[in-house]
Amino acid sequence: xxxxxxxxxxxxxxxxxxxxxxxxxxxxxxxxxxxxxxxxxxxxxxxxxxxxxxxxxxxxxxxxxxxxxxxxxxxxxxxxxxxxxxxxxxxxxxxxxxxx
Amino acid sequence: xxxxxxxxxxxxxxxxxxxxxxxxxxxxxxxxxxxxxxxxxxxxxxxxxxxxxxxxxxxxxxxxxxxxxxxxxxxxxxxxxxxxxxxxxxxxxxxxxxxx
Numbered sequence: 001x002x003x004x005x006x007x008x009x010x011x012x013x014x015x016x017x018x019x020x021x022x023x024x025x026x027x028x029x030x031x032x033x034x035x036x037x038x039x040x041x042x043x044x045x046x047x048x049x050x051x052x053x054x055x056x057x058x059x060x061x062x063x064x065x066x067x068x069x070x071x072x073x074x075x076x077x078x079x080x081x082x083x084x085x086x087x088x089x090x091x092x093x094x095x096x097x098x099x100x
Numbered sequence: 101x102x103x104x105x106x107x108x109x110x111x112x113x114x115x116x117x118x119x120x121x122x123x124x125x126x127x128x129x130x131x132x133x134x135x136x137x138x139x140x141x142x143x144x145x146x147x148x149x150x151x152x153x154x155x156x157x158x159x160x161x162x163x164x165x166x167x168x169x170x171x172x173x174x175x176x177x178x179x180x181x182x183x184x185x186x187x188x189x190x191x192x193x194x195x196x197x198x199x200x
Contacts, residue, residue, distance in 0.1 A: 007107075048143075050152060088195045091191045099184045
């Protein structure tokens with residue numbers, strides 16, 4: 001990915017309601033990948049969940065936030081799946097990596 | 101946390117070598133918490149691991165990267181624990197949250 005780009009850090013704690021959560025997660029990743037400006041997404045969960053998605057611009061993040069199917073998922077997240085969450089929108093200024 | 105602040109996103113894939121990995125992780129979190137400018141840290145792992153630490157400034161991130169005990173941990177990470185990793189240093193520009 002070419003610097004600078006944006007990261008959206010989504011940190012969440014789940015409720016005990018499962019009800020199509022994983023199915024919706026998979027669907028949202030597929031949908032996000034089709035959005036203009038989408039770069040990548042990565043997720044991990046045990047006690048808490050952290051999903052980081054990477055985007056070309058603030059405009060592409062805004063478009064994705066307002067996508068109709070994504071709005072539906074966000075609403076279900078609030079009413080059913082999440083106890084709490086924090087979303088942070090960040091400008092990635094620097095990166096380095098290691099590969100064995 | 102008061103905006104703006106910085107996030108360090110550390111995304112990794114582990115090797116199969118365990119050798120004090122969890123012990124070192126706990127020790128590094130305790131040590132990071134004592135650093136000037138440290139704000140918070142959160143972690144999750146299943147297929148991949150994502151650890152995000154939050155800092156007041158780029159200077160505090162630099163100091164932490166150069167901490168001697170942390171340098172020792174970084175070296176062991178490269179020689180033993182990680183198959184690969186990416187570190188991204190980000191300016192948090194915006195945040196919002198939900199609490200049930």
